[in-house]
Amino acid sequence: MSTIILFFCSIAFLLPFIWMLSTSLKIEADVFKYPIEWIPSRWNGIANYQEVWFGEQPFYLYYWNSIKVAVLTTVISATVSALAAYGFSKVRFPAGGWLFLVVLATYMVPPQASLVPQFILYRYLGLFDTHIGLILLGSFSVLGTFMLRQFFIGIHNDFIDAAKIDGAGHWRIFWRIALPIVRPAVATYAILRFIWTWNDYQNPLIFLRTDALYTIQLAMQKFTTLNGSFYTLIMAAAVSAILPLLIVFILGQKHVIDGIALGGVKG
């Protein structure tokens, strides 16, 4: 019984997506037909998607940019976070405690509060309007460090001491023992970081100017401005922007949900 109620709730919840998908397959004249045609009577899907992907604003270019930025950000961020998380949890050194506090304190700063100096700094460093600059902005995540640290703490210190007695240095212990144990946590963080970077709109908007460097979110916005009344095309673009996320999410569902739940419960 509750399954049925919930099922109707979920359909209502998904209606905007269903409308988006169905509109992307229609011809323009049928978009606002009422009652709404959920299953298009006149199909134009292939032509719509062709126009979006290879038309005047070729989405394949923006896709490539987004993939490049999101993948590199994810790899660098996961690496940097894992290294720092290990350093903060498994290496005992006097400065560690307060350095961790400093890092944690920056988590409180809303990202927008440091935007203006970041912008000025980027102009001086020549990182403005480059993909490298954009990637660096997403690469130092306190959240990632904090999340992975929780997992590293869970590794028993006896493991590490035993390895030390066998003559292994910290680098070997990190690479051969600790990292393999926390691999699921790294995967979880990496998937979340990929989704966040793919969806990011604010940083590309502020730190990119050149059209050819645009990520999918900026392209989407520009596309909407240019094609104001071609709703079938806009919806085809929206479907294209969401699809990779949906795939990543469905493949890594358990990881994503665990990651969110973990962040939530442990605060």
Place this chain on the structure above:
Amino acid sequence: MASKQVASVEEWQQQDSSKKAKKSRIEKNESLAGLLFISPMFIGISVIVLFPIVATFILAFADWKFVTGIDQLQWVGFDNFRALLNDEKFIKSIINNAVFILTVPITMIIALFLAVIIDKNVYLKGYFKVAFFMPYISSVVAIAVVWQVLFHPSQGPINQVLMSLGIDNPPTWISDPNFALISLMTIHIWISIGFSLIVYIAGLQSIPKELYEAADIDGANSWYKFKSITFPMISPTSFFLLITGIIASFKVFDLIAVLTQGGPLNSTTMLVWHLYERAFLELDVGYASAIAVVLFLFVFLITIIQWIGQKKWVNY
């Protein structure tokens, strides 16, 4: 400091107390290893976050159009903050931010309701988690353009439905000053439910089953069980969602940028949008930095409340 340590190590070695020397060398190696592991993170954070936030606090006391070169920078003391108090748009932004916070409890109530149902014995659990999570993982820009068309004043599906239900003059939603903020809040709630839902489900699963079994033996009904077991037991989760939700509501930007640009008649402007306009459209560095300081103080205050509240109001 370092050279002194090296010197003392050598002294000790000469005095043939090799045990101590070994220990101190291990400690030094340990410190070096620690610093090496955290240095990429620490250097990155320092350059990209720490240094800019300090600069924000300094620039808030300056008047500077960034394009004119640093020699045109003038120190103006508290003038920017004084100007904020007389800035209608700023006041309006704060009011809108405050109203927007209402989305947080509404999201939590809906999410808790759904979570309690999903946590019980329903089929298709996996499907429901994905369904309610979809808006949260989808990009806000894509979602925003979909809603833009759904909210279309004359031909949009929402208003067509309303008109067919006999409402002759439905609101024009995002182009109506009285409804624009409510429209944005609705979309924001729809996006945020998935996150709260997942967190609530995790919270519900950590409640010991014995409590419910004991209540069953006492013959308690489901409302009573919810009121006296579920609700108090998930209060830490609720508190966490409340705080993170409020902080997130201060950062809303994409929805405004894509849908309304703060309009109509400033009805949807908020702190972050105001900051963006002053900084990147008008290049008014000092003024924008003053807004950033205010934003920072708000978030700081909420975080402090969290630290105190965690101890006082929440059952663990």
